[in-house]
Amino acid sequence: MALAQALVHYYPIAGRLSCNDDEDGGGDFYIDCTSELGVMFVAASADCTMEELMRVADNQPTDDETAVVQQLAFNCTPDVGDDGPPPLLWVQVTTLSCGGFVVGVTWSHGLADGVGIAQFIQAVGELARGLPSPSIVPVRQDDIVATQVVPPFTMALLQFLPGLKPLDLTFNNVTVPTSLINHIRRFRGRRTNDDGGQHSTTTITAFEAVAAVLWKCRTRAVMASPEAPAILVFVVNARKYLAGVNDGYYGNCSMMHMAMAKSGAVANGDIMDVVEIIRRAKERIPEQFGEGSDRMVRELSDGQQVDGYESLLYLTSWRNIGLEEVDFGSGKTARVMTYPQRMLFSLLEKTTPICFMLMPIKKGARVMSGDHVDAFQQQILKLNANYTAT
Incomplete structure (x- = not known):
């Protein structure tokens, strides 16, 4: 009813x-x-x-x-x-x-x-x-959204993917431990003053912490050359960036964005440096809708020798999109699960390793990873042991 x-x-x-x-x-x-x-x-x-x-x-x-x-x-x-x-x-x-x-x-x-x-x-x-x-x-405003939600950079990224070689991936469950997430957020959330005291700074989001762990550990597992590009592609809810779109719009309003660095910097740099790369990339999202879009397209085209498997990781997050808030009368959602093979774009599925961030569990952030590198999980465990032991 x-x-x-x-x-x-x-x-x-x-x-x-x-x-x-x-x-x-x-x-x-x-x-x-x-x-x-x-x-x-x-x-x-x-x-x-x-x-x-x-x-x-x-x-x-x-x-x-x-x-x-x-x-x-x-x-x-x-x-x-x-x-x-x-x-x-x-x-x-x-x-x-x-x-x-x-x-x-x-x-x-x-x-x-x-x-x-x-x-x-x-x-x-x-x-x-x-x-x-x-x-x-x-609210339904598809005519307004259609003219804005696929800016030149997102279109260039979509046109870039068909040139990658096809992959045959399987999905595995990966958990980024709560202890590691909390360590990253706590470490960056405090800064030392000139007088030796500490005060709070900008809070790192759970997405930024988990994305940094996944990107770093997977790059470590598959890196062929420290000079090769490492690209993290992630989905963005574009509603707040589009002109004229009202609250309550429920159409398709997602686009793609990316963070890019050399593989060596991602694999061997400090985890907080990787977080900052992702944070700076997020700050550039508005450029997709302005004059900065052409510059971002050039940066993408300058990424030479990009291999879909070794260079790219596609991340989409189902955290905080509203599924966990659904209540039919007996309480909010207990678990959100997905069947990724049913929902993937065939182009992404065939060219790019994919991770789905789902609702957190007590152990940590639950991720369904489209990858077949066992070393990926081992790198997460090693990173957790290194950082939480300090």
Whole structure:
């Protein structure tokens, strides 16, 4: 019932993607909204408890976890929707023997990014709890976003990827320990005054700390030459950088950005130096929408001898996008999981090692890594031992 009520406010989600063909065979995509369409909803049950499910997610190999997620989310395939365009959203609710339940969501990225779909699911939760309407008024401004969300640098990066050699990757669970994250954030968060005292400085975010660890450790594991470029590509929520986009916009508003340095500097430098490289890159995000974009494109093209496997790491974070705040009436989300093979862009999947940062667990930051280098995990353990022992 709450899902149907939410679709009244978010009616484009019940539509279908369509395209206006022009004489040259191109055209603009749009969402076709009619009363005959809707979303796919599946009700299921599983003979297991939430505790047993968590145990699989925490302790079992990634293949076993992926098998579980496949059963908890609607398995949409390209042939779904033979009678017409496929739905933009599939929802499966699986009740467990303990009384808990899992909400599996599969959606088209043409409809929304992670922030947008989290906003919608939050609205479903609010209506399920009895609120008369969603607390956030949904806004659809695709015409404004389309002219800004793919700036020249992001487009250049997308055009750069096809030139990389293809990869055959498998996904593994990696945990960046809480002790290491806290050490990085605490170390940079205090600075010595001239008189020997200490005061607080700018706080390092969990994303910056984890990204620095992943980038440094993976570069150590695969580095062929200290002079070769090391590139960290990460996803950015562009909402606050776009002119005219109102609060409540739930479309696709994500873009790509990157931090770049020599492999030797990333692999052998102090972890705090790697953090600063990432922080400076984040400070340059607004340049994508201004005169600095051309300079960033030149910097990308100047990165010679870039190998997709040894040089690039793609990182996307599901932390703090709103999925962890969803509450259907029995408390906030206990766990966020993903089935990466279903959601990856085929271009990224074939050319670039990928890491997904998910919700944190007690042990630390949980990361699903698309890589097949065992040394990656060993480097994380070694880095944790070195820094937390000091």
